Amino acid sequence: MFRRSLFCLLFLASLLAWLQAPTLAAAPPSVTILTVKGAITPILANYIERGLEDAEQRGDEALILKLDTPGGSVQVMEEIVQSLAAARLPVVVYVAPSGAMAASAGTFVVLGGHLAAMAPGTTLGAASPVGAQGENIGSTEEAKVKNVLAAQVRALAQRRGEAATTWAERTVREAVAAHADEALALGVIDLIAVDQDDLLAQLDGREVVVLGQPRVLHTVGATVRPLAMNLGEQAVQVLVDPTIAYLLLILGINALLIELGNPGIGFAGAFGGICLILALMGLGMLNVNFAGLALIALAFALFVLDIKVQSHGILILGGLLAFVLGGALLFNTAYGSVSWVVILGTAGLSALVFVFLVGAGWRARFRPVAMGRETLVGQLAQVRGRLQPAGQVFVNGSLWRAITVDGQPVEPGQPVRVERIDGLTLYVRRV
Helix, strand or coil, rough: CCHHHHHHHHHHHHHHHHHHHHHCCCCCCCCEEEEEEEEEEEHHHHHHHHHHHHHHHHCCCCEEEEEEEEEEEHHHHHHHHHHCCCCCEEEEEEEEECCCECHHHHHHHHHHHEEEEECCCCEEECCCCCCCCCCHHHHHHHHHHHHHHHHHHHHHHHHCCCCHHHEEEHHHHCCCCHHHHHHHHHCCCCCEECCCCHHHHHCCEEEEEECCEECEEEEEEEEEEEEECCCCHHHHHHHCCHHHHHHHHHHHHHHHHHHHHHCCCCCCHHHHCCCCHHHHHHHHHHEHHHHHHHHHHHHHHHHHCCCHHHCCCCCHHHHHHHHHHHHHCEEECCCCCCCCHHHHHHHHHHHHHHHHHHHHHHHHHHCCCCCHHHHCCEEEEEEEECCCCEEEEEEEEEEEEEECCCCCECCCCCCCEEEEEEECCEEEEEC
């Protein structure tokens, strides 16, 4: 009886395993999609690395990097390319949607993927190095940088054939670019896909080499899992924008100076402190030119001096000039620059804030006291009782005990000036 029951249990278990096996085999593969839009910054490198680790842990069939970038930091680009090369699953870099581009450093990222795709109407290339503000760099430095980048891009494009390698090197040396059809004809990319579904359909059955091992992609009917940037990454990505970091810096300084001119630890102080902390977070990830930062500090110093010194506007004009130059020189970054409209607007606004808000508060703080005994200092008094050296004087409608500061006697009726007050005694000097 026991053997019969055991046999039945084993038979049922085998039957369930047999029925479940097709279900497990039929489970669709999964694909993770990362969306990278904007300049290539350190936070984007962290986002891509996090996405790779997450996709690898889930056992995804592939990771698709949807790219639309004008370029960015060469150092960050190199980090991303290294991460793609070390990935344990196929990475497909897809320039999309229509109208998107992968320019400058983005070209290297496209070539660094195991497979590359573009949507119709997209562009790729123009990878010549430029300066922080988009300007041409010096001839010697340009030659060095171009040689290094040309060697890197050749290494990435070499597996795609001679035509692709030649074109890739020209993107660095001559800043050439190509639209999707041209890139496909040259072998720079593997396919043109209209949308995500078309991309997955064309990827199915393609063979790629991942860490030296061939792999065949199975993407038809794959479960697509978009992985967006988390809130922290989104916040930092916003702060890395040079314009945002610059505005936060200027707003923070203005707000704190308004608070100093009108003390009380109010809204201006709290707002200014928050703005400065956020600005420092952004500046810490950007290549800041300290000469530009010093010029902005000089501008605010000149604004403060104008409050205390009658310069007839000369210090204000000097401050505006320093402000504009500082804003123009503040960033040495490939992520973008602060527009002249923003620089001129914040310079004018800061000058107005100082003239009408900070200046009014600071002048009120240093204005002579208008109430109390302290108002007597500096006033003229009339001697009523002979000072030998003590006596009485009449000032501001009242009689006061007074002592001469030099110990010399003063006759009644003569004027004296109040030098200081000690309790209820005035110390005076003969006029």
